[in-house]
Amino acid sequence: METTRINLQSKSLVRTAALAKAIGHPVRIAILQFLSGRDVCICGDITDVIPLAQSTVSQHLKVLKEAGLIKGDVEGVKTCYCLNRDGLREFEQLFSSLFSELNSPDSGNCC
Amino acid sequence: METTRINLQSKSLVRTAALAKAIGHPVRIAILQFLSGRDVCICGDITDVIPLAQSTVSQHLKVLKEAGLIKGDVEGVKTCYCLNRDGLREFEQLFSSLFSELNSPDSGNCC
DNA sequence: ATAATTAATCGTAATTTTACGATATATAAA
DNA sequence: TTTATATATCGTAAAATTACGATTAATTAT
Numbered sequence: 001m002e003t004t005r006i007n008l009q010s011k012s013l014v015r016t017a018a019l020a021k022a023i024g025h026p027v028r029i030a031i032l033q034f035l036s037g038r039d040v041c042i043c044g045d046i047t048d049v050i051p052l053a054q055s056t057v058s059q060h061l062k063v064l065k066e067a068g069l070i071k072g073d074v075e076g077v078k079t080c081y082c083l084n085r086d087g088l089r090e091f092e093q094l095f096s097s098l099f100s101e102l103n104s105p106d107s108g109n110c111c
Numbered sequence: 112m113e114t115t116r117i118n119l120q121s122k123s124l125v126r127t128a129a130l131a132k133a134i135g136h137p138v139r140i141a142i143l144q145f146l147s148g149r150d151v152c153i154c155g156d157i158t159d160v161i162p163l164a165q166s167t168v169s170q171h172l173k174v175l176k177e178a179g180l181i182k183g184d185v186e187g188v189k190t191c192y193c194l195n196r197d198g199l200r201e202f203e204q205l206f207s208s209l210f211s212e213l214n215s216p217d218s219g220n221c222c
Numbered sequence: 223a224t225a226a227t228t229a230a231t232c233g234t235a236a237t238t239t240t241a242c243g244a245t246a247t248a249t250a251a252a
Numbered sequence: 253t254t255t256a257t258a259t260a261t262c263g264t265a266a267a268a269t270t271a272c273g274a275t276t277a278a279t280t281a282t
Contacts, residue, residue, distance in 0.1 A: 166261080
């Protein structure tokens, strides 16, 4: 048969999956959307609009930050969160290349 | 303050998150890529190229199928899996509108 | 100096995910 | 009919996720 095993450790594979996982929750997408709708860095207002405990929102923010999708700057007693443009760009690129791969003409359509 | 609570049950929000979650694992992305690289419907060859137990691969296939990203047709003793074009299109659309939302000009870039 | 405020972190419980081997089921081959 | 094959499902264990309230740490206000 001689089928080559797939390398599950491929950099872009792992990174794409991690980014997808990071936005794989309604609350986290909502946070990104909320941040995008502001031209000023908002901070803990996020907690006000998300109907969850402060600690839970903080956890979701951490996930987004660790995935590189948002940035957070401490400003006094508050923390200023905003979108991470670089992370979003990377995300968009990885996804568009994934989609173009999945849409390649040699992809069958038998079912 | 008068801040409007975010509706976390929004159809597209929930659906986008579910799709993202479905591809939020390297194995599942690898399966999609493998399926796209074939012009014939392959079946259990997936199990051969993924270095995981058959039952585990089957579970991942189920996740992808339930998310509407692949289709599976039983053909005799084998099962023929292939990409679900409609699901992928939907995915692409939801993601592109999410990205354009996140890239809107009024989105701040203060950090 | 003390009190109030913001937000992260801790501890915890409930649920979900991921992986495995074993088993069941259904078809095809002998 | 019996045997082999492919694949789904079951049972289970370990780990991760999600949510919460309580606490802590840091800063600002009194």
